[in-house]
Amino acid sequence: MIKYQIVADPRVANDLKEARDFLNSRRKGLGSKFLKEYKVLLKTLQSNPDFQVRYKNIHCLPLKTFKYMVHFTIDIPSKTVHLYAVLSTHQNPNKHWL
Structure with a gap:
């Protein structure tokens, strides 16, 4: 099985921190669950990253439980x-996107 290397843009760390902080403000411990689910998603991308192209050559993969992509x-x-971004599906993409 071919494993892909994951390379994250520095802004991804900020996206993850913002999401974790927001989710923890909603319910204690929810941010940790979000990060665990994100790590599972990374393992999926390492083994099979060929998911839907949403625009230009950008692929998108939603998290299973959380409204983030x-x-x-x-x-x-x-x-x-x-990786370029981890965005809430409720955010205005024009506000955040590259």
């Missing part, structure tokens, strides 16, 4: 997945 590209020759 990971935005990424795939570089097949180098076997690399580049």
Whole structure:
């Protein structure tokens, strides 16, 4: 099985922190559950990143429980997945997107 390397844009760390803080403000411990689910999603991307292209060459994969979506590209020759954002599906994408 081919494993893809995951490379995250530095802004992804901020997206994750904002999501964790927001979810913890709603209910204690919810942010930790979000991060655990995000890590499971990363393992999925390592083994099979070929998910729906939403716009241009950007693929999107929603988390199962939380209303967040990971935005990424795939570089097949180098076997690399580049993460660009982890966004709430309730946010205005024009406010946050690259």
